[in-house]
Amino acid sequence: MFDINAALAENARVVNGVLDRLLPVHDDPEARLMEAVRYSSLAGGKRIRPFLVTASAALFGVSEDYALRTASAVEMVHCYSLIHDDLPAMDDDALRRGVPTCHVKFDEATAILAGDALLTRAFEVLADPATHTDPRVRSDLVIELARAAGADGMVGGQMLDLIAEKNHLRMPEITRLQRLKTGALIAFSCETGAILGKAPDSARQALKAYAHDLGLAFQIADDLLDVEGTEEEVGKKTGKDAAAGKATFVSLLGPERARAQSDMLADQAVEHLDIFNEKADSLRAMAKFVVNRRN
Numbered sequence: 001m002f003d004i005n006a007a008l009a010e011n012a013r014v015v016n017g018v019l020d021r022l023l024p025v026h027d028d029p030e031a032r033l034m035e036a037v038r039y040s041s042l043a044g045g046k047r048i049r050p051f052l053v054t055a056s057a058a059l060f061g062v063s064e065d066y067a068l069r070t071a072s073a074v075e076m077v078h079c080y081s082l083i084h085d086d087l088p089a090m091d092d093d094a095l096r097r098g099v100p101t102c103h104v105k106f107d108e109a110t111a112i113l114a115g116d117a118l119l120t121r122a123f124e125v126l127a128d129p130a131t132h133t134d135p136r137v138r139s140d141l142v143i144e145l146a147r148a149a150g151a152d153g154m155v156g157g158q159m160l161d162l163i164a165e166k167n168h169l170r171m172p173e174i175t176r177l178q179r180l181k182t183g184a185l186i187a188f189s190c191e192t193g194a195i196l197g198k199a200p201d202s203a204r205q206a207l208k209a210y211a212h213d214l215g216l217a218f219q220i221a222d223d224l225l226d227v228e229g230t231e232e233e234v235g236k237k238t239g240k241d242a243a244a245g246k247a248t249f250v251s252l253l254g255p256e257r258a259r260a261q262s263d264m265l266a267d268q269a270v271e272h273l274d275i276f277n278e279k280a281d282s283l284r285a286m287a288k289f290v291v292n293r294r295n
Contacts, residue, residue: 157181
């Protein structure tokens with residue numbers, strides 16, 4: 001049996017080391033900015049998206065250095081999104097990963113700049129020749145991450161999330177919201193291995209289909225944790241969606257049906273990996289992990 005918890009922990013340890021090197025603090029007047037960047041990006045977390053990068057890269061024998069730099073860039077974008085998502089103008093959260101959010105620890109202006117710094121550093125990392133010797137591969141990584149993070153991906157999904165606070169969304173609209181806000185970056189994380197490894201279209205499409213189902217299963221599990229989890233377990237305030245009257249998968253389906261849907265999507269995600277045989281066992285284990293996690 002593949003030990004997903006041990007693999008996640010080891011991957012997080014290595015990714016944290018790369019992030020530490022890529023996000024140095026210098027002795028200059030603006031050092032407070034990088035202190036905020038490091039506070040939010042090195043403050044723990046399961047590093048699920050970086051794991052998806054390194055696991056997909058392993059399918060195609062990609063250099064570990066290439067995979068880890070790409071994984072770190074993805075985590076920078078994810079951490080930037082969390083910093084901005086927590087701001088008073090967005091979700092107004094005071095706790096993230098069990099510690100005060102960036103704008104609470106520092107201030108709102110510094111938090112905004114820290115998010116901006118992480119987002120731009122991510123593209124600097126991907127564009128650097130150290131991430132891949134082939135400039136076409138680096139260009140593809142930059143383009144695909146921009147799409148996943150921008151108006152047609154994560155940022156667009158965040159806009160829909162803000163709209164959801166004042167409008168009752170139906171299931172197709174909620175599915176689109178989550179496909180953009182959460183699913184787009186997960187999809188990029190899964191596809192990076194194929195990009196880095198210059199894999200055939202069939203392999204990339206299989207990973208894309210896996211990511212689609214995995215992303216929805218992940219979000220339903222998140223919605224269940226918001227309803228059933230405790231603040232201590234989750235590391236942030238729970239029950240916020242219900243308090244805001246926001247429609248979610250759980251509010252529309254109910255907990256039992258939502259859990260069944262999440263399990264079904266995880267099983268469906270695994271089926272897309274058949275072409276990779278046992279080489280994709282880590283990705284199969286991840287599909288089960290995301291629906292059974294408690295934080």
